[in-house]
Amino acid sequence: MKNSREAIISSELVKKIMHSLGADMCGIASIDRFDDAPKGYHPTDVFPLCKSVISFGCRFPVGTILCDSPVPYTRVRNSITPKMDAMALDFCIEMEKYGVMCVPIPTNESQWDENTHRWRSVISQKHAAQAAGLGRIGRHTLLITPEFGSMIWLGAVLCSMELEADEMKDEICTNCDLCVKSCPVNALEQAEIKQQVCWDHAFGDDEMTKAWRISCHKCRDICPYNLGSQNSFILTTDKTSTSTGGE
Ligand code: SF4
Numbered sequence: 001m002k003n004s005r006e007a008i009i010s011s012e013l014v015k016k017i018m019h020s021l022g023a024d025m026c027g028i029a030s031i032d033r034f035d036d037a038p039k040g041y042h043p044t045d046v047f048p049l050c051k052s053v054i055s056f057g058c059r060f061p062v063g064t065i066l067c068d069s070p071v072p073y074t075r076v077r078n079s080i081t082p083k084m085d086a087m088a089l090d091f092c093i094e095m096e097k098y099g100v101m102c103v104p105i106p107t108n109e110s111q112w113d114e115n116t117h118r119w120r121s122v123i124s125q126k127h128a129a130q131a132a133g134l135g136r137i138g139r140h141t142l143l144i145t146p147e148f149g150s151m152i153w154l155g156a157v158l159c160s161m162e163l164e165a166d167e168m169k170d171e172i173c174t175n176c177d178l179c180v181k182s183c184p185v186n187a188l189e190q191a192e193i194k195q196q197v198c199w200d201h202a203f204g205d206d207e208m209t210k211a212w213r214i215s216c217h218k219c220r221d222i223c224p225y226n227l228g229s230q231n232s233f234i235l236t237t238d239k240t241s242t243s244t245g246g247e
Pocket residue numbers: 182183184185186187188197198199201202216217218219220246247
């Protein structure tokens with residue numbers, strides 16, 4: 001049952017609050033869109049009162065995928081995740097002022113799933129964003145948004161209130177397989193990414209500098225939809241074909 005303060009919260013106001021906290025994108029998914037979530041990873045497995053999932057995105061600077069050094073991409077990724085965790089937390093506190101309970105989901109934290117022998121976020125950020133109409137998951141397993149392509153980082157909040165859901169986007173990925181062929185370790189050859197193979201190659205201490213780096217994001221770089229329609233940058237073929245460093 002809604003209390004009197006809940007009555008004044010609308011989907012529009014939710015997005016306005018999220019944008020005021022710094023989000024570049026925000027969408028809302030109804031709980032029925034998570035029916036296929038694995039056991040233990042459904043929003044109500046985390047927060048039994050959840051009736052809507054609010055997904056938000058922050059832009060990731062395009063220049064980072066053109067750098068010859070993996071340092072800027074790694075630094076942005078390591079900076080954007082605590083920033084977005086703080087945004088999700090602030091959002092939840094703000095919603096409580098309206099009498100609505102919300103729960104923040106970590107932006108970049110996974111736990112071992114003994115059933116699938118994979119690391120999983122307690123709620124898949126990409127699936128939440130797809131369900132909330134921000135974009136579609138491509139063959140490279142990244143979310144592609146019409147506006148900013150895959151140059152977006154994702155966060156989510158579980159909400160106790162039933163909010164008006166956004167329409168889901170149509171498919172964007174054309175299955176051109178460019179990302180599959182670009183992967184140096186064939187991590188994308190099957191429908192499900194070989195998570196450990198990708199991580200072993202892309203993440204870890206740099207042999208020369210001994211510093212932890214993200215050293216591969218070729219699948220992101222090569223996708224024709226990597227920048228979306230609102231980035232006006234043209235990535236040159238020679239750069240994207242030699243780029244190293246990202247997730
Ligand atoms: S990040 Fe690199 S290793 Fe991982 S799937 Fe993409 S291309 Fe392959």
